[in-house]
Amino acid sequence: MRFTPITAGSSGSTGTGPFGRLVLRGVTVVDGTGGPPYGPADVVIERDRIAAIVSAGRNTDMSQLGLRTGTADEVLDLPGYYVLPGLVDAHAHIGWAEQGPDADYIYRLWLGHGITSVREPGSLGNGLGFTVREAERAERGEITAPRIVPYVAFGSGTSEPIRTEREARAWVAEQAENGARGIKFFGAAPELFAAALEEANTLGLGSACHHAQSDAARANASHTARWGLGSIEHGYGLPEAMFTDRRIQHFPGDYNYNDEHDRFAYLGRLWREAAEPGSRVWEETIEELVSLGTAIDPTLVVYVAARDAARARGREYHRDYSAPQSWKFFQPDPESHGSFFFDWGTEEEVAWRENYRLWMAFVRDFHLRGGLLTTGSDAGFIYNLYGFGLIEELELLREAGLHPLEIIRCATANGARLLGLTDTGTIEPGKIADLLVCAENPLTNLKLLYGHGHLRVGANGAERVGGVTHTIAGGVLHDASALRARVRDQVAAERERLGTGVPSTP
Ligand SMILES: [Zn+2]
Missing domain, CATH: 3.20.20.140 (Metal-dependent hydrolases)
Incomplete structure (x- = not known):
C-alpha cells in the first residue's frame, strides 16, 4: 500500500504566552525525578523556563505562599491540582x-x-x-x-x-x-x-x-x-x-x-x-x-x-x-x-x-x-x-x-x-517549562490522565472525572480540555462529511 502524506498543521497557535511571568498557584508537584509529590507549591515560569518552585508546609495558606512568590502577568489558581512534567x-x-x-x-x-x-x-x-x-x-x-x-x-x-x-x-x-x-x-x-x-x-x-x-x-x-x-x-x-x-x-x-x-x-x-x-x-x-x-x-x-x-x-x-x-x-x-x-x-x-x-x-x-x-x-x-x-x-x-x-x-x-532533550523532562528551576496539569492525583489512578476521563460513581451518580486540564509547552499555555473539545467537533464534522456513523464493528 502506498500512503498519502497527511495535511500539515494549520498555521496559528491556539496557545497563549509565553508570559513574562506565569504562576501555577498552590499545586502539588510530581517532578519527574522519581522524588515523591510535594505541595502546596507555586511553580513560577518566566518566558519558556521554570524560574522557581516556591513550596510551603502542607497547611500554609495560599495568600502566604503568594506573598513569597510575588506578582505575575498570569496566575492560575490551582489548589489541589497536580503538576507533572510534560x-x-x-x-x-x-x-x-x-x-x-x-x-x-x-x-x-x-x-x-x-x-x-x-x-x-x-x-x-x-x-x-x-x-x-x-x-x-x-x-x-x-x-x-x-x-x-x-x-x-x-x-x-x-x-x-x-x-x-x-x-x-x-x-x-x-x-x-x-x-x-x-x-x-x-x-x-x-x-x-x-x-x-x-x-x-x-x-x-x-x-x-x-x-x-x-x-x-x-x-x-x-x-x-x-x-x-x-x-x-x-x-x-x-x-x-x-x-x-x-x-x-x-x-x-x-x-x-x-x-x-x-x-x-x-x-x-x-x-x-x-x-x-x-x-x-x-x-x-x-x-x-x-x-x-x-x-x-x-x-x-x-x-x-x-x-x-x-x-x-x-x-x-x-x-x-x-x-x-x-x-x-x-x-x-x-x-x-x-x-x-x-x-x-x-x-x-x-x-x-x-x-x-x-x-x-x-x-x-x-x-x-x-x-x-x-x-x-x-x-x-x-x-x-x-x-x-x-x-x-x-x-x-x-x-x-x-x-x-x-x-x-x-x-x-x-x-x-x-530524545536528547536534556533541558526538559523534570520540574526543576532552569528547565524548559514543559508541564501538564491534572485536577486530581494521577499517581493514585493513571486513568485520570485519559482525555475521556475516568468513570466514577459519587453522590450524584456516575460521572466522568479527570483529564489533563492544561498543557504547558515551552512556556506556552494550552487549554487541554478545549483542544480535546475541538477534536470531538472535528470528528463529528468528518463523520458528517464522509457520511459515516459512530464506530461500530460488524
Ligand atoms: Zn511505529
Whole structure:
C-alpha cells in the first residue's frame, strides 16, 4: 500500500504566552525525578523556563505562599491540582492521510493528553522533509503541536539501494544535513547496519530499531546494542537474543511474513521460545543492554489488541475521538499494517497473554537493573489512538510491576534523555517549562490522565472525572480540555462529511 502524506498543521497557535511571568498557584508537584509529590507549591515560569518552585508546609495558606512568590502577568489558581512534567511519546508517528483527517487532529490529541515532546520514528508516510518542517514550525510556535524530534527510516529517500558501508555512512550524513535527529532501522545487512550506526553516533544522531522478524536472525537486539544502537522499539529482537536451543524462531513451514495473521500470530509465540525469566542468559542479556546504555521503548500498548481484540475494538474513547479515517484504518484489511484480525481466536489471544507475561517480566527486570526504559505508543495502528495510547502504555507498565512514580519518570525524564532533550523532562528551576496539569492525583489512578476521563460513581451518580486540564509547552499555555473539545467537533464534522456513523464493528 502506498500512503498519502497527511495535511500539515494549520498555521496559528491556539496557545497563549509565553508570559513574562506565569504562576501555577498552590499545586502539588510530581517532578519527574522519581522524588515523591510535594505541595502546596507555586511553580513560577518566566518566558519558556521554570524560574522557581516556591513550596510551603502542607497547611500554609495560599495568600502566604503568594506573598513569597510575588506578582505575575498570569496566575492560575490551582489548589489541589497536580503538576507533572510534560509526557514524552518516544514512538509517535504523525500518521498519514489514511490514518486521520489532518495533522492538527493528531497534535491536539497529543497536547490534549499533556504530551509535550514526541519522537517521530521514521517519518514513513510523510517523508523526512515534512517532519522536519513541522518540527521547525512547532519550535517557532507557528502551529499548535508538541516538540517533534524527527527520525528517518534507514535507506529511505534514495532511488538506489544502499549496497556498501561507504554508501551507508554517506546516506546517514546526508540525513543529518536534511535535519534528521536520528535513524530508524527495521533491519539491514549486518555490515551496513553497523556502519550506519557508527556514523550516526559519530554525528551525534539518535538511533532506534524495530527488529523486524525478517532480519532478527542476523541482527538481534544484543548485536545492534553492541554496534551502538540507541533504543530497542517494541519487543522484537530481545527474545531472539536469548535463544538457547535454536538460533532462529521456529516458524511453521508454511509461515509467510507478508501475511499479517501469520506475522502477529507467531509473534505471540515468540517469547516462550527464549530463555526463561531469571535464567543466566536472561540476566546476562539484561546486564549487557544496561551496561551498553541501550534504551528499551516497549510500546506495549500497540499489541494489546492481540491479547483481547474485542476490548481494543470497544475502547470507550473511539465513540467521540476516533476519526472515520482512523477507524477505517483499524479495520481488518490485508493492505493496512496491523489490521490482522481476519480470524483471530481464543488460541491466538491465550498465546499473547503468555507472551505479555514474559515480555513484561523482561521490561520490569530491565528497569530494575537500571536500564533506560521509556514510553511510546505507536498510536495510529491497531485500535490505538493518539494521546490515549500513551496513557494506556503507562497503565501497562503498572501491570508490568512498576510503581507510578517510576512510570512517570520513564514517561518524562527518561524519554527526554532518550530524545536528547536534556533541558526538559523534570520540574526543576532552569528547565524548559514543559508541564501538564491534572485536577486530581494521577499517581493514585493513571486513568485520570485519559482525555475521556475516568468513570466514577459519587453522590450524584456516575460521572466522568479527570483529564489533563492544561498543557504547558515551552512556556506556552494550552487549554487541554478545549483542544480535546475541538477534536470531538472535528470528528463529528468528518463523520458528517464522509457520511459515516459512530464506530461500530460488524
Ligand atoms: Zn511505529
